[in-house]
Amino acid sequence: MIVKAYKYKKSEGARRLSGYLAQDAYRATEPGESRNLYVANALDGMRVMQCLQRASRARIAFWHIIISPTTQLDKKDFNRILNLIITELNAADHPLMVWSHEKLRARRGGGPTHFHCVLGHVSPITKLALDMRNHARRLHKVAAVAAFDLEGHTSISPYHDSIVTHLIKEDRPDVARWLTDLKKVWPSQQSRMTDAMRRSAAAEGLDLASFCARLERLWNSGASEQSFARFLSNAGVMIRQGDRSEDSILLFRRDRLIGVLHRILQQPRTLVYQEASARFSALFGKTIDADGIPEASLTSNIEKLRQDKTDDLEVLLKRLRIKTLKLTYLPAGVRVGSTDAGNRIAERLRRLSRGEAILDRALELLWSDDAWVCTHTTKTA
Numbered sequence: 001m002i003v004k005a006y007k008y009k010k011s012e013g014a015r016r017l018s019g020y021l022a023q024d025a026y027r028a029t030e031p032g033e034s035r036n037l038y039v040a041n042a043l044d045g046m047r048v049m050q051c052l053q054r055a056s057r058a059r060i061a062f063w064h065i066i067i068s069p070t071t072q073l074d075k076k077d078f079n080r081i082l083n084l085i086i087t088e089l090n091a092a093d094h095p096l097m098v099w100s101h102e103k104l105r106a107r108r109g110g111g112p113t114h115f116h117c118v119l120g121h122v123s124p125i126t127k128l129a130l131d132m133r134n135h136a137r138r139l140h141k142v143a144a145v146a147a148f149d150l151e152g153h154t155s156i157s158p159y160h161d162s163i164v165t166h167l168i169k170e171d172r173p174d175v176a177r178w179l180t181d182l183k184k185v186w187p188s189q190q191s192r193m194t195d196a197m198r199r200s201a202a203a204e205g206l207d208l209a210s211f212c213a214r215l216e217r218l219w220n221s222g223a224s225e226q227s228f229a230r231f232l233s234n235a236g237v238m239i240r241q242g243d244r245s246e247d248s249i250l251l252f253r254r255d256r257l258i259g260v261l262h263r264i265l266q267q268p269r270t271l272v273y274q275e276a277s278a279r280f281s282a283l284f285g286k287t288i289d290a291d292g293i294p295e296a297s298l299t300s301n302i303e304k305l306r307q308d309k310t311d312d313l314e315v316l317l318k319r320l321r322i323k324t325l326k327l328t329y330l331p332a333g334v335r336v337g338s339t340d341a342g343n344r345i346a347e348r349l350r351r352l353s354r355g356e357a358i359l360d361r362a363l364e365l366l367w368s369d370d371a372w373v374c375t376h377t378t379k380t381a
Contacts, residue, residue, distance in 0.1 A: 001067070001146055017118070018043040022042065033096075034097045036093065042099075045097045050062075058121055081142070150318075197257060206253055216264065248261075249276055317360070
C-alpha cells in the first residue's frame with residue numbers, strides 16, 4: 001500500500017486538482033464522502049478550505065492524500081485506513097472530501113481502486129492548522145499498519161528504522177517484527193513487476209517472464225543500442241521516460257504499461273536511468289513498428305469475466321496472507337503454551353502457505369490461458 005500527500009497553496013492548483021478528480025477516465029466523479037464540510041462539488045469544497053486559510057496565518061490551504069492499495073478494498077477496510085490517517089494527523093476536526101477512482105480495469109490492464117482525499121489544513125472548529133511535521137514518515141507508518149491488518153504484504157519504506165521504533169512505542173510490536181524480518185529478505189524477494197503489469201502483458205499476448213529474462217541478459221552483456229532497438233522492435237515494445245519520476249524508464253506495448261526497467265533489472269532506479277540515458281538515449285519515446293503484433297484475442301466480455309474471477313481469488317489470497325501474519329507475529333503477551341499448541345500453529349501455517357501457493361498459481365493460469373477462463377465460466381454458469 002502506498003500513501004502520499006501533496007500540499008496546495010494557490011487557487012490555480014485547486015482548479016487543476018478539481019479537474020483531475022472529475023476526469024472521465026474514472027467512474028466516480030463526485031465525492032464519495034465528506035466530513036466537516038457541506039458543499040455541492042469539489043471546487044466549492046476547496047474554496048472553503050482556502051477561505052479558512054486566508055482567515056488564519058497558515059500558508060497551506062489543503063492536502064491531497066492519495067491512497068493506493070495493492071488489493072481491492074471494500075468500504076469497511078477503506079474507512080479503517082482513512083481513520084488511521086485522520087488519527088495519525090490529528091485531523092478529526094478538519095474538513096475532508098474523499099473520491100474513489102475505479103479505473104476501467106479490463107480495458108486498461110487491471111489494478112485495484114485507489115482513493116483521493118482532500119484534507120483541509122485549517123480546522124473550522126478549532127481554527128488551528130495541522131501539524132504536518134514528518135508527514136511522509138507518519139503516512140508510511142500508517143501504510144505499514146494497514147498492510148499488516150488488511151493486505152498481508154508491503155514494501156520496505158525509506159523510513160524503515162524510524163517506523164519500527166515508533167511502532168514499538170505505540171504498542172504494535174507485531175508489525176515492527178514483521179517489517180524487521182521483511183527487510184532482511186527484501187532485496188531477494190522484490191517483485192519485478194506488479195499484477196497490473198502482468199495482466200497488461202497477458203492482454204497483449206506478451207510472454208513477460210521470457211521478455212524480462214532476455215532484457216536482463218542484453219543489459220548485463222553490454223549490448224549495443226542497435227541490438228537493444230532490434231529486441232524491442234521484435235517484441236513490439238517502446239520505452240518512455242516516467243511522468244512523475246523523471247528517472248523512471250517505462251516499457252509500453254501499444255498503450256499498455258507492461259514493465260519498469262529498474263524493477264525488471266532489480267537495480268537502483270537512478271543508476272539504471274543514468275546508464276540507459278548514456279547507452280540508449282535515441283530510443284526514448286521512439287515509436288516501434290507494431291506490425292506483426294498479435295491482436296488481443298480477448299473480447300470485452302471475456303476480459304470482464306477474467307477480472308471478476310481475479311478479484312475473487314485475490315480476496316481469498318489476501319485473507320490467507322493476513323491469517324499467516326497474525327499467527328506468525330503474535331501480539332505481545334500472547335504465549336503459545338504447550339508443545340501441542342505450538343505444533344497446531346505450525347501445521348496451520350503450513351496449510352496456509354500451501355493455500356497461498358495454490359491461489360498464486362491459479363492467478364497465473366487465469367491470465368495466461370483464456371480458454372481456461374471460458375471453460376471454467378461455462379461450467380460454473
